[in-house]
Amino acid sequence: MISRVAVVGSGYMGGGIAQVIALSGRDVVIADVSAEVTEANRERLRKEAHDFEERRLFPPGAAEAVRERITAAASIEEAVAEVDLVEEAVPEIVEIKHDTLRRIAAAARPETLIGSNTSTISIAVLAEALPDARRFLGIHFSNPATFIPGVEVIPHAGTDPDAVRQVVELLDDCGKTGVTITDVTGFVLNRLQYALFSEAARLVEEGVASAESVDRIARTTFGFRLPFFGPFAIADIAGLDVYDFCYRSLGAEYPERFAAPDILTERVAEGALGVKSGRGFLATSPERTAELVAYRDRAYAAxxxxxxxxxxxxxDY
Incomplete structure (x- = not known):
């Protein structure tokens, strides 16, 4: 069980992670490039937690929990010496992360789990810095860590499955949703996010719409659905045959950008069309259509x- 955590890198992301873990009732030790920087960041986290509580963004007692449970270490080595998990949250530069992970591994107990908050670097690449990478995995919080619920949990090929289990349980205790995925560059979150941004940028470059118009359409149409339904649920509701047709239309005009994915065309060929056929990417049955529509309408109205x-x-635009 993970009961005591160190966060190495106490800036905006690392500090937010420390707050999240402290609010779960666990002690957290933070460390940074110097004792002075670490102490300054601890004071910032205290003030921030007080402000969040006053604004009712944190629950009553949160500021006191952050004040009592987050301590500042004089060095990385001191911070990691007696903890169950270390979360590395230093700048997104391989060399800096490698150096930091070497220091963590040398000073931590052999059984201590080590996580990285990297947003795009392959976990296998970072694992090269560790003499024993079985206890190492990616634990990728989103910005701001205090309020975004989802966390990517990314084992590499050599990660001990029990390490994954312990981290997912910790995240659940913290009120977060830990989702285990395979280790690839960019993971899931950023591959999706940057794919969307690439097409948005092309629309502006081509003069189709302004940046303001693209943002407005994204927020008020498909983006409006995303808090409730992911892309596969949305496709199943719309109908995979509809998606297949739209891909053919888009592909005729933009063949280099919009070829229908094989996983889609295969399902359509098999008659797996989504909710209306009872199977698509998911397995929602037609009998639940009324329930699904009622939920959708309630969610969108809310x-x-x-x-x-x-x-x-x-x-400002």
């Missing part, structure tokens, strides 16, 4: 009300 309550984002 999102509309929330957006009206909090108002537009303070973004």
């Amino acid at each position: 999102m509309t009300a929330l957006l009206a309550e909090i108002g537009p984002a303070p973004v």
Whole structure:
């Protein structure tokens, strides 16, 4: 069981991770490039937690929990010496991460789990720095770590499965959703995020729409669905035959960008068309259509009300 954690790299991401773990009732030790930087970041985290609690973004007692449970170490070695898990959150540069991971591995107990918050670097590449990589895996929080629920959990080929289990359980205790995926460069989150941005940028480059218009359409159409349904659920609801037709239309105009994925055309050929056929990428039956539509309508109405309550984002175009 993971009961005591160190976070190496106490900046914005690392600090947020430390707060999340502290609020789960665990002690957290933070460390950074110097004792002075670490202490300054601990003070920032205390003030931030107090502000979040006053704004009701953190629950009552959160500021006190952060104050009591997050301590500052004088060095990386001191921070990791007596913990069950170390989360590395230093800059996204392989050499810096390798050097930091070597220091962590040399100073931590042999059984201590080591995670990296890398957002794109293959975990196998980072594992090269460790003499025993069985206890190493990716634990990728999203920005801001305090409020985004999903966390990518990324074992490499040599990671001990029990390490994955312990980390997923920890994340569950922290109120996070740990999702285990295969180790590839960029993982899932950033491959999806950057694929979307690439097409958005092309639309602006081609003069199809302004950046403001693209953002507005993304937020108010397909993006409006994403808090409730992922891309495969959305496709199943729409109908995979509809998706196949749209891919053929797009592919005729943009063949280098919109070839239908084999996994889609194979399902359509088999008659697996989504909810209407009872099987697609998921297995939602037609009998649940009324329930699904009722949930969708309730969810979208609630999102509309929330957006009206909090108002537009303070973004200038």
